[in-house]
Amino acid sequence: MAEPTPRTRGSDKTREVIVETALRLFRERGYEATTMRAIAAEAGVSVGNAYYYFSSKEILVQAYYDRAQAEHEAACGKLLDTERRFAVRLGGVLREWVRVSEPYHGFAVKFFKHAAEPSNPLSPFSAESSPARDAAIELYRRVVEGSTDHIDAELKAELPELLWLMSMGVVLFWVHDTSEGCQRTYRLIELTVPLVDRLVGLSHLPGLRGVARDFIAGIHELRE
């Protein structure tokens, strides 16, 4: 990337206003049709100033990812500090994601086709998205590490990334969820967590360990 640390440039207040404005315009006009010029005009800053903060529209979306991630972390703090059961921690973190993301649902629906393309820098799997992705995986590491459930040691190391992958499945469902208050996504979480919990509880079984290890290694390789 041309910018060494584009994620931390400029004043927080102005950055916020530009990101908010951009998300609104992306939602209203679509991502392609929204120019940096239009974002600057609507945000009440000069085009040069907008570019000083965000060198491109892509960087603006990355800023949204970073911000949504920070909001999600903050929302999970109390649960992760007080609750010790793996299933409750996981369910809570997934539900908080849906709750925190609610204001961005309209944007996400419009934006989905870009993020779903793995070669796009805005894909959650891209190199460009790695700061937000790493932070999200770190949150799932807290879910795992802070739990008192017995989890097979080998799986424990890989589980945060697997849970993040699973959360991407929930995100995919959520994007297309038109139910009132995204209640179908909450129901999906309620259904999936006990199954994951039980599988994790069985992870010490020798027959499952080897095959899970191969699967994880293969998934890593598929990403490269």
Added chain:
Amino acid sequence: MAEPTPRTRGSDKTREVIVETALRLFRERGYEATTMRAIAAEAGVSVGNAYYYFSSKEILVQAYYDRAQAEHEAACGKLLDTERRFAVRLGGVLREWVRVSEPYHGFAVKFFKHAAEPSNPLSPFSAESSPARDAAIELYRRVVEGSTDHIDAELKAELPELLWLMSMGVVLFWVHDTSEGCQRTYRLIELTVPLVDRLVGLSHLPGLRGVARDFIAGIHELRE
């Protein structure tokens, strides 16, 4: 639906030509921009004739689903008649799907955003898609029923539908797979099948049975 049996109307040859032409135009011009008028003109039939065969563009896409399903079934016949191991049967059926679908990859990429919307009649989960979906689930039932592996009786009844759901995950990956000859999708299949095979092998464990049953019941309910 207005049409009782729109899937079987008219001569097979003309139907084929219209479907082929429609798929090509959808790929070249996009689904929305392609009119029945344009399809008829390119296929060399009158507009009235095109509408006699297919009462709408949606029905044309359903015809593609039906045809792709029939091709897939035919391609799997020999494997399912001769091979008895569950993992080999499942892997073979998934690989054949990728192979048979190769000519439609360009169309699928363009078309994906319609099919991904659950409220769209062209979603694989819609009522309108139920003939192709039921046929696909039936194929996975053959995978299960013809296998000599020990599979928990209760899971056995639900497994065809779960395998079909899993195949939808493979389809989702495939749509976005830009690798040479979709080799990444083949790799995904190679990785996933042993894990599914092992989980099915563990399905008699009491702890897993109850939770799997709840999960399956919940997924049914989420579809409604």
